[in-house]
Amino acid sequence: MIAVEDVSVSYESAGKRVKVLEHLHLEVEKGAICAMIGPSGCGKSTLLKVIAGLHTDYTGNVLLNGSVPEPKKDRIGFVPQQYGLLNWATVYENAVLGLKIKGDALKTEKEHISSLLTDLGLLSLQKKYPLQLSGGEQQRVAIARAFLLKPQVLLMDEPFSALDAINREKMQSIFLSLWEKYAVTTVFVTHSVEEAICVGQRIALLTPSPGRIARVVDNPLFGKEELRLCKAYYDFALELRKMAGEIWQ
Amino acid sequence: MAMKKLRFSGDTTLWAFIALLVFWYLFSVTLKVAFLPSPVAVLQNIFFHFISGGMYLHLFASLGRIAAGIAISLLIGLAIGLSMGYFPRFDEVFSPLVYLLYPIPKIALLPLVMLICGLGEAAKVTMIVLIVVFQVTVSSRDAAKAIPQETYACLKVLGASHKTMFRRVVFPATLPAIFSSLRVSMGTALSVLFFTETFGARYGMGYYIMNSWTRVNYVDMFTGIVLLGLLGYVLFAVIDGLYLRCCRWQPLGEKHGGEGVSLERSVK
Numbered sequence: 001m002i003a004v005e006d007v008s009v010s011y012e013s014a015g016k017r018v019k020v021l022e023h024l025h026l027e028v029e030k031g032a033i034c035a036m037i038g039p040s041g042c043g044k045s046t047l048l049k050v051i052a053g054l055h056t057d058y059t060g061n062v063l064l065n066g067s068v069p070e071p072k073k074d075r076i077g078f079v080p081q082q083y084g085l086l087n088w089a090t091v092y093e094n095a096v097l098g099l100k101i102k103g104d105a106l107k108t109e110k111e112h113i114s115s116l117l118t119d120l121g122l123l124s125l126q127k128k129y130p131l132q133l134s135g136g137e138q139q140r141v142a143i144a145r146a147f148l149l150k151p152q153v154l155l156m157d158e159p160f161s162a163l164d165a166i167n168r169e170k171m172q173s174i175f176l177s178l179w180e181k182y183a184v185t186t187v188f189v190t191h192s193v194e195e196a197i198c199v200g201q202r203i204a205l206l207t208p209s210p211g212r213i214a215r216v217v218d219n220p221l222f223g224k225e226e227l228r229l230c231k232a233y234y235d236f237a238l239e240l241r242k243m244a245g246e247i248w249q
Numbered sequence: 250m251a252m253k254k255l256r257f258s259g260d261t262t263l264w265a266f267i268a269l270l271v272f273w274y275l276f277s278v279t280l281k282v283a284f285l286p287s288p289v290a291v292l293q294n295i296f297f298h299f300i301s302g303g304m305y306l307h308l309f310a311s312l313g314r315i316a317a318g319i320a321i322s323l324l325i326g327l328a329i330g331l332s333m334g335y336f337p338r339f340d341e342v343f344s345p346l347v348y349l350l351y352p353i354p355k356i357a358l359l360p361l362v363m364l365i366c367g368l369g370e371a372a373k374v375t376m377i378v379l380i381v382v383f384q385v386t387v388s389s390r391d392a393a394k395a396i397p398q399e400t401y402a403c404l405k406v407l408g409a410s411h412k413t414m415f416r417r418v419v420f421p422a423t424l425p426a427i428f429s430s431l432r433v434s435m436g437t438a439l440s441v442l443f444f445t446e447t448f449g450a451r452y453g454m455g456y457y458i459m460n461s462w463t464r465v466n467y468v469d470m471f472t473g474i475v476l477l478g479l480l481g482y483v484l485f486a487v488i489d490g491l492y493l494r495c496c497r498w499q500p501l502g503e504k505h506g507g508e509g510v511s512l513e514r515s516v517k
Binding site: 049052053054070071072073074076078080082084086087088089097098101102129130131132149155 | 397399400402403404405406407408409413417418421422424496497498499500
């Protein structure tokens with residue numbers, strides 16, 4: 001479970017104090033997935049860094065399963081916008097990087113690794129290097145790395161925003177099926193209302209900078225098959241857009 | 250990129266070599282001066298020296314000095330340069346020092362180095378190190394600084410230590426830059442080597458060339474010059490070969506067009 005209580009972050013810039021996050025509350029239950037939408041520059045990425053324990057200069061409390069996040073101890077899956085792959089390592093090496101750094105024996109994970117690579121369609125690309133892959137393929141490697149870690153929490157920072165529409169929808173469904181399989185507590189940051197409806201059980205709307213959670217909406221359409229063919233999907237998207245419009249004015 | 254292709258295709262190398270010999274030959278025939286012998290005589294002389302084995306001592310003496318000088322420069326330069334690129338504090342302290350020492354013409358320090366290290370090998374290797382180490386330091390520092398923060402963030406989330414960061418990110422990411430600084434250093438090292446071998450040496454290509462000159466044996470002198478050139482060529486080829494092996498991940502050719510072509514494929 002992820003609990004963010006009254007978190008504020010600010011930094012000094014040209015002698016001025018700039019607030020990035022202000023009194024932010026967020027709770028994601030164990031095994032749940034929360035989508036987060038906000039205008040650009042509202043501190044979404046900073047919030048993820050705080051939850052991941054990368055950014056420790058904040059006030060308030062952040063708890064992962066009841067304790068302060070510590071990258072050295074916790075298993076945190078992180079998928080950034082630009083994939084975060086090591087260009088000099090092969091697809092396979094990139095995928096197992098988390099396991100290696102955590103000191104897990106790759107031998108005992110062999111089946112897990114090959115089944116996940118199969119699910120993501122990466123089996124034939126194992127020996128390639130990231131710069132030889134398409135954007136969608138690189139993103140799948142980043143996701144493989146995150147899930148192979150068997151993370152306690154998964155933090156996704158606009159992971160599909162660099163993909164074209166067709167690949168994005170494909171990746172969303174691949175991601176959801178993996179998420180169901182592994183039941184990982186997830187925060188999924190996006191700037192797209194439609195994507196939030198696809199991947200979020202609950203959808204949190206952030207205010208413009210300094211970021212606060214303005215509203216959390218339950219998503220009645222989560223997990224519905226053929227989502228984009230329902231009228232309800234478009235109605236809900238419209239409703240969310242209106243809500244967001246009021247908040248972001 | 251096209252340059253790299255050319256350097257490694259055997260045909261073009263051969264043509265360049267032949268063209269050079271033809272020009273040389275034409276010059277030697279038209280000028281008809283003693284200090285420009287015909288390339289035929291020089292090539293014969295090289296062949297003769299290799300059979301008799303008289304040349305190996307000089308070649309290997311030079312090669313050893315170059316190898317030692319470059320190896321030591323890499324060790325020191327990479328340790329300092331990569332640390333400067335990775336730890337901002339380290340950079341703040343060392344940058345002024347490096348910028349202060351870098352522009353001093355180290356070749357002017359030769360007398361001092363000889364006083365400290367004596368006339369032997371140590372002085373020659375020290376001279377190479379003094380000059381090359383700064384090039385390696387500055388270029389490896391800049392390459393390490395150019396690594397985007399996001400690359401680090403992904404490993405930090407995994408709880409990677411500084412040691413892991415160096416092994417998995419800093420070193421491999423800067424390897425292409427290290428290779429190009431090695432190419433630049435190699436050229437510099439060869440010139441410094443020649444200079445140091447003209448003092449207090451009994452072996453080495455520099456000594457051989459200067460000795461032939463004082464003996465007024467121009468064929469021998471050109472033999473030395475050609476061999477020094479060939480030594481450089483072989484060393485550059487070795488560096489390029491290593492680069493192709495170590496940096497396979499780097500795409501070659503059009504960066505923006507379609508699939509990246511791996512180095513290996515396009516070089517053949």
